[in-house]
Amino acid sequence: MKNERVYKMSFAGVYPxxxxxxxxxxxxxxxxxxxxxxxxxxxxxxxxxVLDNKTNFEDFFAQAPALNPNVSKITGVICGYRVEEIEEPLMQKIRYLDKLIDELAKGKSMEKILRE
Incomplete structure (x- = not known):
């Protein structure tokens, strides 16, 4: 049930x-x-x-044109969980995004964040 609340949150509400x-x-x-x-x-x-429509996280990822093929290269811990071990597919995608934003805030270069 906890995850369900996250999935229904507006992406536009978290984006700022x-x-x-x-x-x-x-x-x-x-x-x-x-x-x-x-x-x-x-x-x-x-x-x-997506932002204008206040799309929720569930629809945000369901309607995404194409998840990047290099997402498997996103590894590490976010919110106490290893992103590569999260079993719930939607939660894993949300945590991938959290991890990438975290890396940005920690000063990583864009080339490393984008796994180039």
Whole structure:
């Protein structure tokens, strides 16, 4: 049930927190958007539409054009869980995004964050 609440949360409601976390550490909204687009395959216009429509996380990932084929390279701990071991597919995708934003805030280069 706890996960269900997260899935129904508006992506637009959490998005400003991603930006704030990045900007506090000297990173930019543009970098946050690049990460989101890299992970999901959304274009900038599609991302803006998701935000305008207040799409929830469940639909955000269900409607994503294409999850990046390199997501398996996203490893490590976020919120006390190893992202590569999370069994619930939707929660794993949400945590992938959390992990990438966390890496941005910690000062990693965009090349490393985007697994290039």
């Amino acid at each position: 927190h991603y930006i704030t976390k990045a900007e506090i550490k000297g990173r930019t909204k543009e970098e946050v958007d690049i990460i989101i687009r890299w992970l999901t395959g959304y274009t900038q216009d599609q991302l803006q539409q």
